[in-house]
Amino acid sequence: MTGLPILEISGLNKSYGAVRAVDDVSLHVNRGEICGLIGPNGSGKSTFFDCASGLTKPQAGTVKLDGQDITGWSLNRIAREGRMLRSFQKTVVxxxxxxxxxxxxxxxxxxxxxxxxxxxxxxxxxxxxxxxxxxxxxxxxxxxxxxxxxxxxxxxxxxxxxxxxxxxxxxxxPKLILLDEPMAGINPKLIERVVESIRFANQKFGVSFLVIEHNIDVVTDICERIVVLDQGRKLAEGTPDEIVRNQAVREAYLGG
Ligand SMILES: Nc1ncnc2c1ncn2[C@@H]1O[C@H](COP(=O)(O)OP(=O)(O)OP(=O)(O)O)[C@@H](O)[C@H]1O
Ligand SMILES: [Mg+2]
Structure with a gap:
C-alpha cells in the first residue's frame, strides 16, 4: 500500500446559506484501504461525499483521484473515467x-x-x-x-x-467506492453479508473504500483508519483504537 493515495481531498468547503456543511476538510484514502468516515447527524458526511463524487460543486478545495485532479468533474465522468462510484442513503435497484x-x-x-x-x-x-x-x-x-x-x-x-x-x-x-451508510436499517444477518462483501471486494479485487457508517462496531472492525467529522470540521483521525479512546470523539459522538 505504498505510493500516492487513491483519493486525496484538500481544503474542501461547502456551505448552504449560513450552514457550513463542510468546513475546510482534508482527507485521503490510501490505495487498497478501507477508511471510515463517522460523526454525529448533520456533521457533513454526506455533503462531503456529494462534493467528492461530483454531485455538488464545493466552494473551495481540490479532489485528486489516483493522482489526477478531478475537481469540478461531473458525477458521471468521475464514475466512468475515474472509476470512483458512490452509493446514496436511499437504495435504488x-x-x-x-x-x-x-x-x-x-x-x-x-x-x-x-x-x-x-x-x-x-x-x-x-x-x-x-x-x-x-x-x-x-x-x-x-x-x-x-x-x-x-x-x-x-x-x-x-x-x-x-x-x-x-x-x-x-x-x-471500480477503483474506489464511497458507501453512505450501507448497513442502515438492515438486520444483523445481512450486516454480516455486507461486511463480507466489502472485505471480499477489497481483498480479491483491490477495491478501496471510504465508508460512512453509524454502526461503530462494524466501522472499527473493517476500517484500518477512521476520520471523524463534527459540525462540518475534521475532529479526529486515527486507527480504530485511537478513535474510540479519543476523549473529544467520545464527547461529540460516542456518548461520553
Ligand atoms: N441540499 C442541502 N440544502 C441545505 N442544507 C443542506 C443540504 N444538504 C445538507 N445540508 C445541511 O448540511 C449539514 C450537513 O448535512 P449532511 O447531510 O452532510 O450530514 P450527515 O453527516 O450526512 O448527517 P446524517 O448522519 O444524518 O446522514 C446539515 O446541517 C444539513 O442540514
Ligand atoms: Mg448523511
Whole structure:
C-alpha cells in the first residue's frame, strides 16, 4: 500500500446559506484501504461525499483521484473515467429485473452504450455477457443472494436490495467506492453479508473504500483508519483504537 493515495481531498468547503456543511476538510484514502468516515447527524458526511463524487460543486478545495485532479468533474465522468462510484442513503435497484440481471446490467454501465449490447446478437456480445454472469455469480454468492438470484429485485427485502445495489457497484470494476451508510436499517444477518462483501471486494479485487457508517462496531472492525467529522470540521483521525479512546470523539459522538 505504498505510493500516492487513491483519493486525496484538500481544503474542501461547502456551505448552504449560513450552514457550513463542510468546513475546510482534508482527507485521503490510501490505495487498497478501507477508511471510515463517522460523526454525529448533520456533521457533513454526506455533503462531503456529494462534493467528492461530483454531485455538488464545493466552494473551495481540490479532489485528486489516483493522482489526477478531478475537481469540478461531473458525477458521471468521475464514475466512468475515474472509476470512483458512490452509493446514496436511499437504495435504488431495477425492481422488475431479477438479481442476476441487475448485476449484469451494472457491469455494462461503462463499457457499452446501452441495453442493446447486453441482449444483442453475436458471439462477442454473448461471450461478454457470459463473463459478466460469472462475475455476477461470484458477488451474488458472497452477498448471500444465491437462492433468490432469479427473483425480481423489487420483491426482496430492503436489506437484500441494499446488497444488490452494493454488488452492482462492484460489477464495473471500480477503483474506489464511497458507501453512505450501507448497513442502515438492515438486520444483523445481512450486516454480516455486507461486511463480507466489502472485505471480499477489497481483498480479491483491490477495491478501496471510504465508508460512512453509524454502526461503530462494524466501522472499527473493517476500517484500518477512521476520520471523524463534527459540525462540518475534521475532529479526529486515527486507527480504530485511537478513535474510540479519543476523549473529544467520545464527547461529540460516542456518548461520553
Ligand atoms: N441540499 C442541502 N440544502 C441545505 N442544507 C443542506 C443540504 N444538504 C445538507 N445540508 C445541511 O448540511 C449539514 C450537513 O448535512 P449532511 O447531510 O452532510 O450530514 P450527515 O453527516 O450526512 O448527517 P446524517 O448522519 O444524518 O446522514 C446539515 O446541517 C444539513 O442540514
Ligand atoms: Mg448523511
Amino acid at each position: 431495477f425492481s422488475a429485473l431479477d438479481v442476476e440481471e441487475n448485476l449484469v446490467i451494472a457491469g455494462q454501465m461503462f463499457t457499452f452504450p446501452g441495453l442493446w449490447s447486453t441482449f444483442g446478437i453475436g458471439a462477442m456480445a454473448r461471450a461478454r455477457v457470459e463473463a459478466l454472469r460469472e462475475r455476477a455469480r461470484e458477488f451474488i454468492k458472497i452477498a448471500g443472494l444465491w437462492d433468490v438470484r432469479h427473483q425480481p429485485a423489487g420483491k426482496l427485502s430492503g436489506g437484500q436490495q441494499k446488497l444488490i445495489q452494493f454488488a452492482s457497484m462492484l460489477m464495473p470494476e
